[in-house]
Every structure is written in structure tokens, then in C-alpha cells.
Amino acid sequence: MTCERMEELLSAYLEGELAAAERAEFEAHLAACPECAELVGLMRETMAAAASFPEVEPSPALYARLYAVPEEKRAKRRLVRPVFEWLARPALQPVYAALTAFIAVLTFVLFHPEGQGIRKKIDIGLHRGFGTVEKLYADAGSIKGEVGTLARNVVKSFDALGLSRANENNK
């Protein structure tokens, strides 16, 4: 018998579950192998120590905490229920429906292969929109300049007219 096989049979040996022939073989190995004999002694001692281990008495405070478990659960439920009830109001159902539809569309656009075309169109649309806004802004700038010039010319014309009338009055 090898030391590995002896290790496999250790518990069965100590619990008296080995057949007579195997037991004899096991004991013959023990007589010839001091390491295995030491291991058997240690395991016997460990098992005896564990079997006689003292049981510890839980504290009265722990018993009180355990008796209070159902009440603690009920208190938690009382705390959480109003939140659930508020969220489950019928008035919020259209909001949930709209959110669900929005998430479904967003998921399709972001993750579906055909959504790629839509994303491209959105990109192009945004790009065009941005370009248009820029153009409008530039046009608005030039119109503003032209209006300014026109306004100045008008003011100058009025000033000129005012002066000529003043000259006529003087004559």
C-alpha cells in the first residue's frame, strides 16, 4: 500500500469501516511508515478534540433579536410599501409606457444592425442642420452690416436735409 492510498483510507480506518483484509494491509503499512503513523495519530487526536468540543450558549440578547425577526420584517415592509404603492399609481402608467417606447426605439437605434443607417441619417441631418445654422448666422451677420450702413446713410441724408432747410430759413 502506498502513502497516498493510505491517506485516502484514513477516515474509513479510524471509523472502523475498512474490510478485514484492507485493514490488515493498512496496519502493515503503518508499522513500516513512521510519517503515516504520525498522521494517523494526529488525525485521531483531531477527531477526538473536535468530538468533545464544548457547545456555547447564545446570549439572551441574541434570543431577543431572533424573536423580533418577524416584527423587524414587518417594519421593513411598512417602510418600503408606500414607495412601491406610489410608484405603482395608475397615473404613472402613461409615463412608464412612454419611457418603455423611448427605450425600445433607443435600443433599436443604438444596437440593431439596421439602426446603423438611421444613426447615419441622424448624423447627416445634424451635420446639415449645423451647416444651415452656420450659414444663417453668417447671412444674419452680413444683413446686420448692411442694415447698419443703410441706417447710417439714412441718418446722414436726414442730417443733410435738415441742414439745407436751416440754410433756406436763414436766407
Next chain:
Amino acid sequence: MDLDAILRSCLEGSQQAWKALVDAYARRIFNMAYQFCGSREEAEDRTQEVFLKLHGALPKYDFGKNFTAWFLTLAKNHLIDEYRRTKWEKTQRDDFDERVLAHAAAGGPEESLVTKEAQALVWEGLNRLSADMRVVIILRDLQGKSYEELAEILTLPLGTVKSRVNRARIQLAKVLQEYRGELA
């Protein structure tokens, strides 16, 4: 009142039945938790969590099954999950003489020929075992469960349970050997 009647009353919300259930199992679960995590305070918290879980899981209990094995499976799973989540193995275990023996329940089997030194080394040695190995040693050798009960609690085949118990015992024996080597 038999256990099934107690359980049915608990499901109906009877506080008296719940108290009876706590009285029947608190000591067993607390000792299992204490032996597993090594700290009295941790064990008290874990025991309370196990009973909270039991209260929530009770409506799912199948009355055709062995309640004790079902409950111990729930407790074992919770202890191992918490152990993996918080890594208690880094924390110190309570001093064996001051905290374990001092609170030992009366009428226990501690009056034996086995030395306190070996018990203290086993107590410390449990910390060096993995969660799975620790649980099998606690259930089989400290709490004296049969292999059949262990197979039911661990939901493993009998052969696997026997070989796991054997490996755990060898590991613990080697830890004992190491401790003695360090002390010598």
C-alpha cells in the same frame, strides 16, 4: 406541537410558533456560525441574518423535505457566501479559554480525556481551512452529523462527502502538526 405544525403556524404569522422555532434551532445555528467564523459578535450577526433569511424563505419550504437539513443548507450557504464576501479568515478568532470555554453550555461533552490544548489548536486550525473544508469538519466532527445528513445538507453524493471529510481532516491534522512544530 410537532415541527410541521410549528412551521405552518409560523406561516400564518404566529409569534409563539416563531419563538418555538427559534428556541429549537438558535443554539445549533449559533454554534455552527461561531465555529465557522470564530468571533462571538460575528456569529451573533450571522445567526440573526440566517433567521431573517429563514423567515423570508419559509413560504418556499417543501413540507415533504427534511426541515433541519433544509435549514442547515440555508445556514451553510449564507455563512460561506458571507465568508467569501468579507474574507473573515483575516480576522482573529476569539481566545479559546476566555471566550469559548467560559461560555460553554452546561452538561456538554467537554469533560473528556482530550486535552484542552488539542481543542484550542483545532479551534485555531479551523481558520486555516477553506470555507468548504471548514463546513464539513464543523458538521461532521464538531456537530456529529452522519455522512447521510451531510450529503443532504451539502447536496452532494455520499462518496464525494466522505472523500471531502477525509481531505478536511488530513488538512486539519497537518495544521495541528504545524502549530506544534511552531510551539516546540
